[in-house]
Each structure stands twice: as C-alpha cells, then as structure tokens.
Amino acid sequence: MSETAGELSNAPADPDGHYTLAPSRRAGSADCLNCGTALAGPFCHYCGQPDRRIMRFFPVLLREFLEDFVDFDSRFTRTVKPLLLRPGRLTRDFLEGRRYRYTPPLRLYLFSSILFFLVATALSFVPIQITTNGDDDPVAAIEDNAVVMAEGMAGNITPDAPDPPDEFPNLQFNDRPWDPETNPVAIPLLPQRLNDWINEEIGESPRKARDIADDPRAFVGEVMDLLPGTMFVLLPVFALILKFWYLFARRYYVEHLVLSLHNHAFLFVVMSMVLLLDTISDALGSGAWGSHAASVLGAVMFCWMPVYLLMSLKTVYRQSWPMTLLKGLLVWVTYTVLASTVSLFIALLGFLMF
Known part of the structure; x- marks a missing residue:
C-alpha cells in the first residue's frame, strides 16, 4: 500500500x-x-x-446499506427522539441550518412510510370478520357499501333495497334505474373513456362482491397497493394547505414542505406502533395485564398525535397560542375534508380495480 x-x-x-x-x-x-x-x-x-x-462479507454490506439509507448508527438514532417527543424540532433545526446531524426529511419520510405499510399489510392478513348489521347476506352488504362509495363520486346515485346476490343490485342514477346503455353513470369532468370503464366495472360489481366476501384480504391488498402513492401525492398538497393558512408568515413553500415531511413521518411511525400495540393487546386477551398495558400505551400514543401536530405548528411558525389553535383547527378541517375525499376515492377505485 x-x-x-x-x-x-x-x-x-x-x-x-x-x-x-x-x-x-x-x-x-x-x-x-x-x-x-x-x-x-x-x-x-x-x-x-x-x-x-x-x-466484503454480505451481512456487513447489508448493514452498511441500511446505514446509508437511514444513517442508522448515527443520524437516525439522533433523529428518533426529536421526531417522537419534540414537535417541530427537526423542522426548525433543518430550516436554521442544523441539517447533517439528522436523517434528511425525504429519506425519513420514505423509511417511515415503508415501515407503516409493511406493518399494515402484514396485519391485514389477520382473518377479517365481515359485519352485515344483522343481514345474513354478506354479498348484499358489500354491494350496499359499494353503492355508497359510488354515490360519493357521482353525487346522485341512490341505492334501493339490496337484491339477491345472484342478481344485479337495483341502482338508481338521476332518479332512474341504472343502465349502462340508456342511463349510465356520468361523472362530471371525467373523460368519456373513463366513465365507460366505471360503468363496465359497476356491471361487474355482483361478481366482485362475491369475491370480496370469499376473500376480503384481497380487496384490502388492492387498497393498500394504492395508498402509498396517494399519501405521497398528498404531501405537497398538505404543504399547500400550510402555505395558504400561513400566507403572511413570510415562509417559502419548501419550508412548509419540510414540516409536512416531518409530520407525516411522525404519523407513520406512531401509527405503526399503535397497530402493533393493538395487535399485541388482542393476542394477549382482554384479561391479561400486558394486554391492558398495551391498550393504555396505544391510547396515549393515539392522543399524542393531534397534540404533537399542534405543538409542531407553534414551534416552527412561532405564533401565539390563540393564533396557533385557530390555524391548527383550520388546517385540520381542511386536511380532514381532503383526506376523507381521497380515502373515499381510493376505496371506490380499489373496488373498481378489484
């Protein structure tokens, strides 16, 4: 040498x-x-x-790959504590130039989202019980739910009483029975080709309902495949919501985006932990002290999420508590409406693509 x-x-x-x-x-x-x-x-x-x-020896290379991805030995370990316990600290340090000591925001988001969807997907393979509100026909119940989702998209589809599972459900569109030729679903602003596809998939809904009743996990898997990309698209939208409600805070859009990345990473990590604690609680049984402890810890973490998000706004934007509470409420309402609409769309799209 x-x-x-x-x-x-x-x-x-x-x-x-x-x-x-x-x-x-x-x-x-x-x-x-x-x-x-x-x-x-x-x-x-x-x-x-x-x-x-x-x-080099493969296990060593694998460990180093994980180190490179999340800086596990150094930056990642220094990131976990403020991510979970110090709202807004990561964003504030990043914006003030103290960046290299922590895992980069985008990398942190990707790691936490992968963790969450792995946990959620793994737990979705637990046997699913379909409740039908007293109805002994699960196929009819699923068809009713599909109709409700379609109503949210088209705006004027109303379900009548469910038909037997071997017949097509009696759907109403524009106050007339649905028919793919004479009275099809026509969602405004969508191209004709997409509306044709939706009507074709609606025609397949009885078969899909029976398939979902036979194997609900397949439908859950279809929805889970759509969620990661959807959440990633919602990131810049959430940053736009922050930009709108903090329009006079003299902040660049990228600053709102960094906060969005950190807060979503926090939510993914905490929701992963809540799902695991809930599974542990169910596995131990209601009478075990471990089950009770897991339930209490999960409830505390669930309640910590809105408090954390509110405190992160106070830390980053440094406004008074009354103004922070007001803007936090406005941000929460706006994002909840958006997320609910997107969730409904994803559920409907998952059913159509099933």
Missing part, C-alpha cells in the same frame, strides 16, 4: 465521529477509482465518489 493510502486509512475522523467514512469501510486507494484524481480524504473532491470497499 502506498504512503498516501496508508495516511488515508489512518486519517482522523471528524470531531463528532459521524460525518466521514469510517476507516474500516475505506478501500485505501491513492487515486479515485472513478476519475483518477488523487485522494486527500475518504471522498473524491472532484467527482464525489467515496473510496469504499465493496468486496
């Missing part, structure tokens, strides 16, 4: 011990293997490639 490489491998780490490439992970090259520039540290100052050893 050359003298330069030897000096590189023994180069002191940064004062904090986390902001450079660990000596054990370096290749010890004298020149950058990508562009040939002489190295004076663990990273090439010309092209940015790290002088990292790749040919």
Whole structure:
C-alpha cells in the first residue's frame, strides 16, 4: 500500500465521529477509482465518489446499506427522539441550518412510510370478520357499501333495497334505474373513456362482491397497493394547505414542505406502533395485564398525535397560542375534508380495480 493510502486509512475522523467514512469501510486507494484524481480524504473532491470497499462479507454490506439509507448508527438514532417527543424540532433545526446531524426529511419520510405499510399489510392478513348489521347476506352488504362509495363520486346515485346476490343490485342514477346503455353513470369532468370503464366495472360489481366476501384480504391488498402513492401525492398538497393558512408568515413553500415531511413521518411511525400495540393487546386477551398495558400505551400514543401536530405548528411558525389553535383547527378541517375525499376515492377505485 502506498504512503498516501496508508495516511488515508489512518486519517482522523471528524470531531463528532459521524460525518466521514469510517476507516474500516475505506478501500485505501491513492487515486479515485472513478476519475483518477488523487485522494486527500475518504471522498473524491472532484467527482464525489467515496473510496469504499465493496468486496466484503454480505451481512456487513447489508448493514452498511441500511446505514446509508437511514444513517442508522448515527443520524437516525439522533433523529428518533426529536421526531417522537419534540414537535417541530427537526423542522426548525433543518430550516436554521442544523441539517447533517439528522436523517434528511425525504429519506425519513420514505423509511417511515415503508415501515407503516409493511406493518399494515402484514396485519391485514389477520382473518377479517365481515359485519352485515344483522343481514345474513354478506354479498348484499358489500354491494350496499359499494353503492355508497359510488354515490360519493357521482353525487346522485341512490341505492334501493339490496337484491339477491345472484342478481344485479337495483341502482338508481338521476332518479332512474341504472343502465349502462340508456342511463349510465356520468361523472362530471371525467373523460368519456373513463366513465365507460366505471360503468363496465359497476356491471361487474355482483361478481366482485362475491369475491370480496370469499376473500376480503384481497380487496384490502388492492387498497393498500394504492395508498402509498396517494399519501405521497398528498404531501405537497398538505404543504399547500400550510402555505395558504400561513400566507403572511413570510415562509417559502419548501419550508412548509419540510414540516409536512416531518409530520407525516411522525404519523407513520406512531401509527405503526399503535397497530402493533393493538395487535399485541388482542393476542394477549382482554384479561391479561400486558394486554391492558398495551391498550393504555396505544391510547396515549393515539392522543399524542393531534397534540404533537399542534405543538409542531407553534414551534416552527412561532405564533401565539390563540393564533396557533385557530390555524391548527383550520388546517385540520381542511386536511380532514381532503383526506376523507381521497380515502373515499381510493376505496371506490380499489373496488373498481378489484
């Protein structure tokens, strides 16, 4: 090994011990293997490639991959506490320039969302009980729910009494019986091709209802496939809501977006924990002390979510508590209406695509 490489491998780490490439992970090259520039540290100052050893034991590489993704050994561990217990602290530090000590907002959001949807998907495979409000026909009950979802989209579809499962449900559209040819569903602002597809899928609803009754988890899986992308699309929309209600706060849109990323990451992590605690409580049984403890902890975490979100607004925007409470309420109402509408759309789309 050359003298330069030897000096590189023994180069002191940064004062904090986390902001450079660990000596054990370096290749010890004298020149950058990508562009040939002489190295004076663990990273090439010309092209940015790290002088990292790749040919290593696979479990070590897997651990290092996780470190690179969430900075598990350093930044991630420093991020968890303020993420869960100090509302708005991550956003405020990021906006004030203290960024490298924490996991980047987008990376944190992606990791927490993946965690949540993995947990939710895994728990969705628990056997599902279909309640029919006293009706012994689960197919009719599912058809009724599908009709209610369609009503939210079309605005004027009304269900009559459910028919037997082998017949098509008696749907009303524009105060007349639905018919794909003479009286089809026509949702305003949608192209004709999409309306035709919706009517075709409505015609398949009795079969889909029976399939869902036979295997409800398949329908849940269809909806879960649509949720991650939908939540990601809602991120910039939530930032726009913050921008609107804090229009005179003299904040750039990206500042609202960073807060949106942090708060959604917090919600994903806490909801994952609540789902796990609820599952543990059910598994232990209602009489066990562990079940009671899990239920109480889950309830506390659930109640912490709205308090956290409100306090995050106070920390980041630094307005008075009366103004924060007012704007927090306005933000909550706006986002709830939006999220409810999107959830209804996702449920309907999941049924149509099933």
